[in-house]
Structures are given as structure tokens and as C-alpha cells.
Amino acid sequence: xxxxxxxxxxxxxxxxxALVVTDDVSLAVQAGELHAIIGxxxxxxxxxxxxxxxxxxxxxxxxxxxxxxITHVPMHQRVRRGLAxxxxxxxxxxxxxxxxxxALAVQARLGSSFRFFGSAAAEEALxxxxxxxxxxxxxxxxxxxxxxxxxxxEKRQLELAxxxxxxxxxLLLDEPLAGTGHExxxxxxxxxxxxxxxxxxxxIEHDMDAVFALADRISVLVYGRxxxxxxxxEVRANPDVRSAYLGEEAA
Ligand SMILES: Nc1ncnc2c1ncn2[C@@H]1O[C@H](COP(=O)(O)OP(=O)(O)OP(=O)(O)O)[C@@H](O)[C@H]1O
Ligand SMILES: [Mg+2]
Numbered sequence: 001x002x003x004x005x006x007x008x009x010x011x012x013x014x015x016x017x018a019l020v021v022t023d024d025v026s027l028a029v030q031a032g033e034l035h036a037i038i039g040x041x042x043x044x045x046x047x048x049x050x051x052x053x054x055x056x057x058x059x060x061x062x063x064x065x066x067x068x069x070i071t072h073v074p075m076h077q078r079v080r081r082g083l084a085x086x087x088x089x090x091x092x093x094x095x096x097x098x099x100x101x102x103a104l105a106v107q108a109r110l111g112s113s114f115r116f117f118g119s120a121a122a123e124e125a126l127x128x129x130x131x132x133x134x135x136x137x138x139x140x141x142x143x144x145x146x147x148x149x150x151x152x153x154e155k156r157q158l159e160l161a162x163x164x165x166x167x168x169x170x171l172l173l174d175e176p177l178a179g180t181g182h183e184x185x186x187x188x189x190x191x192x193x194x195x196x197x198x199x200x201x202x203x204i205e206h207d208m209d210a211v212f213a214l215a216d217r218i219s220v221l222v223y224g225r226x227x228x229x230x231x232x233x234e235v236r237a238n239p240d241v242r243s244a245y246l247g248e249e250a251a
Contacts, residue, residue, distance in 0.1 A: 003030070003031075004066070004067045005028035005029055005030050005031075006029055006030060006031045006033075006065065006066060006169060006170055006200050007028065007029040007052070007063075007064070007065055007170055007200070007202070008026075008027075008028045008029075008062075008063075008064040009025055009026055009027050009028075009048075009052070009061065009062075009063055009064075010026055010061055010062040010063075010064065011024045011025070011026055011060070011061040011062070012024070012025045012026070012048070012051060012058045012060075012061035012062070012063065013025075013058060013059050013060045013061050014047060014051060014056065014057075014058045014059050015059060020223075020224050021044040021047045021224050022044050022047055022048055022051065022058065022061075022224050023044075023223070023224035023225045024061070024225070025048060025061070025221070025224070025225070025226055026226070027219050027226060027229060029170065029200055029202060030200070031169070031200055032197045032198075032199075032200055033200050033201075033216045033217065034192075034196050034200070034201045034203060034214055034215050034216050034217075035200075035201070035202050035203070035215065035216065035217050035218070035219065036202075036203045036204070036205060036211045036214065036215035036217070036218045036219070037202060037203070037204050037218075037219050037220075037221055038204075038205070038206075038208070038211055038218060038219075038220055038221070038245065039220055039221035039222050039245060040222065040244075040245055043221040043222055043223065043224065044221055044223070044224040045174070045204045045221055046174055046204065048221070049085070049172050049174050049202065049204060051063065052083065052172055052202065053075060053078065053083060053085045053172055054070075054073065054074060054075035054078045054083075055075060057072075058071065065078070065081055065082065065083065065169075065170070066081075066082075066169070068081075070083075079166050079168075082167070082168050082169035082170060083168060083169070083170055083172065084163040084164075084166045084168035084170070084171050084172065085163070085171075085172045085174075086156075086159045086160055086162075086163040086171060086172070086173055086176065091159065091162060092147045092155060092158060092159065092162070093147060094146065094147050094148025095146060095147075095148060096146065096147060097143065097144050097145060097146055097147065098134060098139055098142050098143050098144070098145055098147055098150065098154075098158050098161075099127060099130055099131065099134065099143040099144060101147050101158060101161075101162060102130035102133050102134060102158070102161045102162055102165055103123075103126040103127055103130040105130075105161075105162045105165035105166065106126045106129050106130050106133075106165045107126050108165075108166075109165055109166055109167060110126075129165070130161075130165065131143065133161040133162075133164040133165055134158075134161050136161065136164060136194060136195070136198075137157040137158070137160045137161045137164070137191045137194065137195075138157060138187070138190060138191055138194065139154060139157050139158060139161060142154060151184055152179060152180055152181070152184050153180050153181075153183065153184025153185065153186075153187040153188050154184075154187065156176055156180070156184070156187075156188050156191075157187060157188065157191050160176075160191060160195070164199075168199060169199070169200060170199065170200045170201070170202065171195070171199050171200070171201045171202070172201075172202050173192075173201060173202065173203045173204065173205075174204045175204055175205055175206065176188050176192070176203070176205065177189070177205055177206075177207045177210060178206070185207070185210070189210050189213070189214070192210075192214055193214065196214065203215065208246070211232075212232045212236065215232055216231070217229060217230060217231055217232075218230065218231075218232055218235045220235060220238075220241050220244070220245055222244045222245060227240050227241065227244060228240060228241050
């Protein structure tokens with residue numbers, strides 16, 4: 001029997017007025033799986049991520065994390081339970097070094113149990129895991145650079161390191177490659193390869209080369225409906241997907 005998935009969406013539905021943006025979406029993400037969600041502009045991808053993270057409430061349906069119903073659990077508690085959302089540029093403090101940015105996230109995770117920040121021992125206790133997270137995303141060499149001076153792609157790597165400081169089980173990534181030039185996109189793709197298997201990920205991305213190279217499975221969302229879920233090969237070969245979204249360029 002298949003194990004309980006890490007994340008299960010069960011007939012999730014959300015409408016804005018007459019517009020049904022999430023139309024009975026059911027899908028499962030296994031532990032360690034990189035599950036990409038693709039689909040045309042306005043298909044409802046971001047709205048779906050917002051419901052998983054707790055930023056938007058579904059009208060009906062359920063969200064289960066590790067078998068537990070989190071549909072009505074507030075956002076910060078979802079983070080505690082292992083959901084992390086990345087690519088909120090505003091979470092980076094530009095005047096602080098990359099290391100300090102991650103160390104602050106580690107401190108936030110430790111919360112009130114950690115009252116002695118400032119002493120050398122405490123600083124070490126924050127910096128050690130922070131350096132590990134920077135190494136995981138490939139930013140060790142930039143640890144002491146002010147975050148504001150990092151390139152666009154490096155900032156995205158830093159955001160991932162900050163997300164890792166929450167000790168997530170599942171990363172929710174909404175267009176991590178948006179606005180990156182070729183070199184920065186390569187950096188972020190390399191980082192996602194590093195994170196693969198260690199963390200489950202839900203990845204929304206329009207860069208089809210990246211999606212098909214990275215994903216274990218892909219779900220295709222069109223007008224709020226999942227029209228196909230499968231391996232990259234299955235999705236590429238699916239005639240409905242080709243006519244609705246991928247078109248002939250995927251041939
Ligand atoms: N708060 C809101 N109020 C009303 N309509 C909304 C709201 N948020 C999103 N929508 C609408 O819901 C639909 C889906 O939007 P969403 O941002 O989820 O699409 P998307 O798949 O992420 O698109 P893109 O690829 O362009 O990022 C769109 O028609 C959008 O205008
Ligand atoms: Mg979007």
C-alpha cells in the first residue's frame with residue numbers, strides 16, 4: 001500500500017465571485033518529491049499555493065499535511081508544522097549580511113527558548129546552522145556580503161536558505177526563476193537540484209526546460225482544474241496537455 005503522502009489536497013475549491021479559481025483540485029505530494037504545477041497565466045497556480053500556505057482560505061475541500069487536517073490552521077502554525085514558502089523578497093534585510101539574515105531566521109525558529117543572543121556561545125549556536133543552510137544553497141562564499149549587494153539569483157538562493165532555517169518538510173516555490181537572467185537562473189536551478197530529495201517541493205514555474213528537468217511529477221492546471229498529473233514523460237505525451245498548454249513547441 002502506498003504511504004500517506006506528505007501533502008494531500010482533497011477537492012479544494014475557491015471562487016472569487018463567479019470566477020472559480022480552484023475547481024475541486026485533488027493532488028498528492030510524497031515525501032522527497034518535487035511536484036511541479038504548470039499551466040497558463042491565470043490558471044490559479046498562485047492561488048493554490050496561497051491556500052496551501054494559509055494566505056487564502058478555500059471555500060471547501062481539505063488540506064492534509066502528514067495526514068493531519070490543516071485546512072483551518074493559521075499560517076504561522078503551518079510553518080511550525082513544516083510548510084515553508086519562499087520568494088518573498090521582502091523577507092531579506094539588505095543591510096545585514098547573508099549569514100546574519102539566515103541566523104535571524106534560525107533565531108526566530110528557536111523563539112523564546114533562545115534568550116541569550118549576543119553572547120559568543122549563542123552567536124555560534126545561530127551561525128553554525130546558518131552556515132550549513134548557506135552551504136546547502138551554494139552561498140557559503142558570500143556569507144559575509146550584505147544581502148543588498150547579492151545578485152538577483154543569489155538573493156533567491158538566500159531566500160531558500162532562510163526558508164531552510166524553518167526546518168521545513170515541504171517548500172512552496174512560486175516562480176523562483178522569474179526575473180532572473182540566464183546565469184542567475186542556472187544558479188537557482190542548481191540549488192533546486194541540491195535541495196531535491198532532501199525536501200519535498202511544490203514548484204510553480206513557467207520555464208519548461210527547468211520544470212521538465214527537475215520535476216518527479218507534474219500537475220497541469222487549466223482554468224482551476226487539474227487536467228493531468230504524471231511523470232514529465234507522461235505529461236509531455238498527454239494530448240490534452242499539448243492542446244491546452246504545451247502546444248507544439250514541446251514536441
Ligand atoms: N484576490 C483576488 N480577487 C479576485 N480575483 C483574483 C484574486 N486573486 C486571483 N484572482 C484571479 O484568479 C485567477 C487565478 O489567478 P492566479 O494568480 O492564481 O493565477 P496563476 O496561475 O498564478 O497565473 P500566473 O501564471 O500569471 O502567475 C486570475 O483570473 C486572477 O485574476
Ligand atoms: Mg502566479
